[in-house]
Amino acid sequence: QVQLVESGGGLVQAGGALRLSCAVSGRTWGGYAYGWFRQAPGKERDFVAAIDWSGAGTYYTDSVKGRFTISRDNSKNMVYLQMNSLKPEDTAVYHCAADSTGWGKEIGDFGSWGQGTQVTVSS
Secondary structure (H helix, E strand, O other), rough: OOEEEOOHHHHHHHOOOEEEEEEEEEOOOOOOOOEEEEOOOOOEEEEEEOOOOOOEEEEEEEHHOOOOEEEOOOOOOEEEEEEEOOOOHEEEEEEEEEOOOOOOOOHHHEEEEEOOOOEEEEE
């Protein structure tokens, strides 16, 4: 079982930046892929970014490509989402998730979730 705790959300003006962190605990850190998802009020939860078990494979939804960067620090059991050039439409609760297959390519493979951290971007 993997436990995930997000932090780093907050209120920022459009054009600003935030870095979200996800602290991972559990026995199977190294073999997992990790992802970030977001859910805006009244909308479904959407995929944002993922990173595979090696860190070499990263995937992004089109709307954040070139602005967001996902990374992992295996020495600290941490996953990060650096968000630059933020837009009001990025406002959402951001959730960290774990994929036991290690690949991070299939949304349905993400089976463990954190509680989320709120990101609000003002115009």
